[in-house]
Amino acid sequence: MLESNFHFPKQTAFYKGKVRDVYTIEDKLMVMVVSDRISAFDVVLPRPIPYKGQVLNQVAAIMLDATKDIAPNWVKSVPLPNVTIGLKCETYPVEMVVRGNLTGHAWRTYKSGLRELCGVALPEGLKENDFFPTPIITPTTKAHEGHDEDISREQIIATGLVSEKEYAQLEKLTLALFNRGKELAAKQGLILVDTKYEFGKVGDTIYVIDEIHTPDSSRYFYADGFEANQAAGKPQKQLSKEFVREWLMENGFQGKEGQTVPEMSDEFVHSVSERYIELFEKITGRKFEKQQVSALDAEKQIVSQLQELL
Template sequence: MSTTIIKTNFNFPGQLGVYHGKVREVYTLENDRLLMVATDRLSAFDVVMPKGIPYKGQILNQIATKMMKATEDLVPNWLIATPDPNVAIGVACEPFKVEMVIRGYMSGHAAREYKAGKRKLSGVEMPKGMKENDKFSQPIITPATKAEMGDHDEDISREDIIKRGIVSESEYLQLEDYTRKLFQRGSEIAEKRGLILVDTKYEFGKTKDGRILLIDEIHTPDSSRYFYAEGYEERQRKGEPQKQLSKEFVRQWLISEGFQGLEGQKVPFMSDAYIETVSERYIELYENITGETFVKADVSAIHQRIEKNVLTYLK
């Protein structure tokens, strides 16, 4: 089993604080900068799994970096540098406490809600007579409130976000505009690679001088769902499951083992062999979405590697 990075406890020059999220550790530095370490932790149903996934942090960080660069002409983002395969440094922002979820297809959470008889998601009407994985006539934005560690994100309507003062109306309209532009570009990138960007989420923050920036990760297997374009129509016609690249395969495995993050449920045992397959799936998505061969970073002394690379950059 490869060495994985589960937790960090760095003390960088000019460090002001650290926040341990579900899968990322965020270090606040002087001069309004943030340093984000993408760990190998795996979160599903808002629960962090006991074991890490080899190379997962590197994969997410590198895909997000590529996608930030591929969309920076459309939407300004927080990223300044990536001094290590698992590290991103960028502009410190106050995050908006909503996740901007956008769905081009009726899949995942939307499909589960639909099957349960609901026809509204985050205040948005879902058409009658749809099948799982059908395409919406237009992508729908179904925001969710950002949960603290261990809590579940909750669907919330545009009206409630504005009414509760979570985001002002003018800023929310800006977030929606950015979300649609990013999804359009992400869909075009995916199409060139023979994939369909099914749904995804974006997070935004505000700088001290009032600029709205795209933050966190984008178009990764943790934040997005992809289908293979080839055979999509035929599988829909036959009512077969879609061939997909996303974290959904982990969720489906957990559901089959009787776990959905509900109270009293125990996280099922993940064997080393199963974890290896999860790592391979993440690498598969990296190579499919970027069109590049994944190069595994040296993980023999991963904490020391990160520290050395960051210190070199900060100098």
């Protein structure tokens, strides 16, 4: 599914993100349709990836359910493979990025010679992919368009984006969720390397919103062979959508002005779909079951569920 085109009773707003179509109902509930669109380098690629939406939605549902004892989350119902209905929350304008290893953006910063990221001091003597002594939080602003921007704890509080009291709560929840995520990953023979969490609130209650621990929002390493690869200075085998970015770079695209997205062949699209299904099974330990629902049946089921919830 490239995009949805629903019109629900009592619908008050609609927002189309890079991957998700979000419908607001009575300013109380949100219907999040996770499409098969795929983005990289802040660009939506021209062809959808079959079952990608189902993979992301179902991984998120499983992970949110597995962490609800740490923090309440926005989910009220998952009526369809790629649809979640939940609370409409007042969202915090920052994403809580948490890193357990010196990888990706953190490594590029470190490699450049800098020893600070988002106001967090980085220790000397680390190699790419090494564990940090303790996980670090490197927040970003939330951009609807373009790139999210790094920001420090001090800047967030000083500019009033989040109060000091609430930010301390977000930090505590972020580290607790990351710790649980690492435990869940370890059971699957994986290392949760880095991820991001988004939060919102209704009244004074803070909720985990959006998705967590999915291959689009997280990076995983295989635990088997990790230490040997580090000792030998070899790359780590990872589980994320990084392979899509690598394919784009190999074909001359990094989202820069003047660059054109390379043509996505049927074979490539199929390979990406199969890779996402593999990611689902590795991360959750469950067998993936391909499901298809017509748009008409989907709308009927969502409307029925909304009536019940309202």
